[in-house]
Amino acid sequence: MNSVKVGIIGCGKISDIYMENCARFGVLELSACADLDLERAKAQAAKYNIPRACSAEELLSDPDISIIINLTIPAAHAEICLRALEAGKHVYVEKPLAVTREEGQRILQAAAQRGLLVGSAPETFLGAGIQTALKLIEDGAIGRPVSATAFMMSRGHEHWHPDPEFYYAHGGGPMFDMGPYYLTALIQLLGPISRIAGITGMALQERTISSEKKNGKKIPVEIPTHVAGTLEFDSGAIASLIMSFDIFGGSSLPPIEIHGTDGTMLVPDPNTFGGPVKYRKLGETEWTEVPLLAGYSENTRGIGVADMAYALQSGRPHRANGEMAYHVLEAMWGFHDSSDSGQYYQMQSTCIRPAPLPQELQPYTLD
Known part of the structure; x- marks a missing residue:
């Protein structure tokens, strides 16, 4: 190339x-x-x-x-x-x-x-963690996926980010900040979304920056900071999801779980590229940790650009593509629209699940 x-x-x-x-x-x-x-x-x-x-x-x-x-x-x-x-x-x-x-x-x-x-972005679904989880699903390790849970429980970014204002402005909030990681991972594992039910809320009307540089500055909150809802996928699987900046005492909820007819899988944080990936079969009492597939387990932001560059030269589809990103964007607004209307939001777009990364490639090559 x-x-x-x-x-x-x-x-x-x-x-x-x-x-x-x-x-x-x-x-x-x-x-x-x-x-x-x-x-x-x-x-x-x-x-x-x-x-x-x-x-x-x-x-x-x-x-x-x-x-x-x-x-x-x-x-x-x-x-x-x-x-x-x-x-x-x-x-x-x-x-x-x-x-x-x-x-x-x-x-x-x-x-x-x-x-x-x-x-x-996000391209974290190309990391070894999500790719290993995808391989387990495709191999039938937990049977047919029927449900999932996804949780991003945070107190917000004003205590560490040097310029956190945009997280609380239009286009910000936990859904638009972190939702892309979780929704993209769920689409990679379960396929496109068909409809959404959502409820949104806001714990505080104003936030105070406590990070250096702008310590003490007040930020008006213009967008919901707690989003909860349910997604139905074209496959029939149903997922429950919470994205929140209103968790002030911490949380022990797992990032993503996938539940199938034969077992449950623990999926790693979709804001990372690595693991661990664990599953437990029907009738078992202990979790089995799965070795990660060869590939990208460290922070490899930019891999989506590289994959697109390969696609430009070979003519194959690129994985972190605009159609999937738009499907995620529509879904994020779907939670807000559903909350505002009190009705399901029916998705108008769809996308194709990206192809898994090939195995046994040389490091930092994708074809």
Whole structure:
């Protein structure tokens, strides 16, 4: 495979791991980075030996760059994705795909009109943990999956994040922050979603930052901080889910469990790439921990971009694709819509479960 030149727009906290891993995948050549704060872009370029730091406009106009990695804040995701597509670039965006369904649809339509690819985080489902869980399900280790539970129980981010305001603004909240990890993992394991019932709430109207830099600053809360609901999948499986920033005393609930006709499987935190993965068969009293499949168990953010670069050259579908990201975006809003209306939300989109990663590949190769 030839290398594909990529550029990063957005040099904030999440950019470090992308820049680090772009250098590991031979199919990616990180040529430039951009940020509203040019000095920040220059600092990242120097830190990771990136040839050029520039403005977003300069990066988008570079004819040699094929893929734009969009690491801006969620409110800017759609704008930057659309500008990249208009410039003739393929685009890979941090989660969520966009803030609204309408923005997400415009991104997919613009890409289709130009014959370009859209990819989106999260890509953690390509890690060894979720891939091992997928293999167990496909091998029938727990029988036919019939139900699942998913819990993200947190006190919120204002106590550690240096700039937590956007987590409590429109397009933020626990569902739009962490929901993509859980919903993407469930789709990989159980398939697309058909309908949703949801209830949302808000424990506090205002949050106080206690992290350094902005300690003591008050944040108005503009979006629900506790989302609970039920999902029905096309397969008939039913999942219960809670995403919350309102858990102030901690929680012992597991991230994801899958329950089948012959047993139960414990799925690792979908915000990670590793394990453990455990299952217990009908009639057994002890959990069996399963060795992880060969692959990516460490933080490998950027693998979705690399997979898309391989897909560009081979013509195969890429796994962390725009259609699945839009299905997740619609589902996240479905919880809120269901809560507001008091009725089920019927999903309008669907997607295809991504193909498992092949085994016995060389490290940092995907074909």
